[in-house]
Amino acid sequence: MDGIHDLGGMQGFGPVAHSTGEPVFHERWEAEARALLELVASAVGATGGEFRHAIERMEPGHYLTSGYYEHWLTAAATLAVEHGLVTRNELSSLAGGPFPLSGPVLAASVTESAPDRTEPAYAVGDRVRVRDWHPPGHTRCPRYVRGHVGVVVRLDGAYSVPDIEAHGPARRREPTYSVRFDAVELWQDGQDGVTVHVDLWESYLEPA
Amino acid sequence: MSDAHHHTAPVSPVERRVEALKDLLTERGLVPEGYIEEVTRRYESEIGPLNGAKVVARAWIDPAYRQRLLQDGTAGIGELGFGGAEGHHLVVVENTDAVHNVIVCTLCSCYPWPVLGLPPSWYKDPPYRARMVREPRVVLSEMGCDLPASTEVRVWDSSAEVRYLVLPQRPAGTDGLSEAELAALVTRDSMIGVATL
Numbered sequence: 001m002d003g004i005h006d007l008g009g010m011q012g013f014g015p016v017a018h019s020t021g022e023p024v025f026h027e028r029w030e031a032e033a034r035a036l037l038e039l040v041a042s043a044v045g046a047t048g049g050e051f052r053h054a055i056e057r058m059e060p061g062h063y064l065t066s067g068y069y070e071h072w073l074t075a076a077a078t079l080a081v082e083h084g085l086v087t088r089n090e091l092s093s094l095a096g097g098p099f100p101l102s103g104p105v106l107a108a109s110v111t112e113s114a115p116d117r118t119e120p121a122y123a124v125g126d127r128v129r130v131r132d133w134h135p136p137g138h139t140r141c142p143r144y145v146r147g148h149v150g151v152v153v154r155l156d157g158a159y160s161v162p163d164i165e166a167h168g169p170a171r172r173r174e175p176t177y178s179v180r181f182d183a184v185e186l187w188q189d190g191q192d193g194v195t196v197h198v199d200l201w202e203s204y205l206e207p208a
Numbered sequence: 209m210s211d212a213h214h215h216t217a218p219v220s221p222v223e224r225r226v227e228a229l230k231d232l233l234t235e236r237g238l239v240p241e242g243y244i245e246e247v248t249r250r251y252e253s254e255i256g257p258l259n260g261a262k263v264v265a266r267a268w269i270d271p272a273y274r275q276r277l278l279q280d281g282t283a284g285i286g287e288l289g290f291g292g293a294e295g296h297h298l299v300v301v302e303n304t305d306a307v308h309n310v311i312v313c314t315l316c317s318c319y320p321w322p323v324l325g326l327p328p329s330w331y332k333d334p335p336y337r338a339r340m341v342r343e344p345r346v347v348l349s350e351m352g353c354d355l356p357a358s359t360e361v362r363v364w365d366s367s368a369e370v371r372y373l374v375l376p377q378r379p380a381g382t383d384g385l386s387e388a389e390l391a392a393l394v395t396r397d398s399m400i401g402v403a404t405l
Binding site: 006007008013020023024026031036038039066073077080085096157176183187191193195197 | 221222223224225226227228229230231232233236238239243244247248251252256297299314315316317325326328329330332333334335336337338339341342343344345346347350351357358359360361362363364365366367368369370395396397402
């Protein structure tokens with residue numbers, strides 16, 4: 001989905017709030033939120049794709065105004081409600097106030113497994129174009145490279161396609177690639193001497 | 209432990225929400241005794257940038273190791289005993305006089321946990337994720353990492369299964385140092401690629 005999480009290249013943000021030392025968890029609730037998401041994901045058998053998609057479905061304003069571990073908490077509660085472990089009412093009444101959850105899944109469930117494809121269609125040095133499409137579900141294809149041409153620099157083996165595993169019991173493995181894009185090809189204001197490498201599943205690509 | 213915990217009233221709305229979810233899951237038998245404390249301890253003490261610093265120092269003093277590490281990051285890092293979650297497929301990218309590498313995850317916050325620990329807040333927050341792929345020279349300079357205009361900048365967006373580690377350049381004047389002394393010079397930021405040494 002074209003969600004708020006897909007931040008690459010968005011403008012208007014200020015400086016990075018950089019610090020060289022900070023605790024792993026600033027407050028105890030952050031560690032608890034992290035552990036709760038791990039427990040919920042394991043209890044409902046959520047894949048990495050389903051777990052990430054639960055964060056991606058957060059309301060954009062909430063996403064931008066809450067930190068990383070509030071994202072994890074929201075995803076944990078959303079998955080717990082969607083899989084019937086708890087109810088929305090139980091959560092808000094125990095919390096003594098609103099308990100914002102992520103929005104609904106927009107993509108259809110995928111139930112039919114397609115055969116794995118492990119033989120790579122592209123080789124190092126091949127020019128590829130990223131499909132210019134807008135799937136409603138989970139994808140690991142960032143918006144900022146869609147429609148752009150890059151060069152394959154590395155083959156990384158076959159992995160489960162996140163777009164499929166996030167939406168039901170079906171699984172399919174496909175080759176993944178690291179693809180190099182010149183910044184001037186990606187952005188009109190691209191800086192000279194800059195390349196951006198993005199790791200992409202084969203079905204995100206077409207020959208260029 | 210849980211008794212003491214329940215006597216401390218949660219204050220902020222987000223803490224109340226965490227507490228609510230935790231209580232409901234505990235009631236349903238889904239929170240094993242001691243689980244939260246155990247994972248917290250593990251993240252706070254077992255993984256962290258000290259592991260990555262050992263990898264870098266070894267690569268600096270042992271050219272054959274450096275070669276193996278650049279060839280196969282997962283195996284090279286595994287030689288020092290590091291691996292596991294978010295480290296099943298590691299790629300090490302090397303800085304040189306001509307090339308500077310920097311890592312980012314624009315879609316979430318992917319990061320090489322076994323060698324760097326959990327990511328710092330700024331790595332997970334929108335400004336870094338939005339800007340690093342578009343104006344890396346500006347962001348690096350703002351973060352105190354000034355590079356010559358002639359240095360090529362390679363940004364690595366961790367969008368699939370690979371997690372990256374930057375191998376920083378060894379600082380000048382460190383010839384006489386031991387491996388442990390070298391490791392002490394290696395910062396987390398230099399292994400993300402937002403600093404040089």
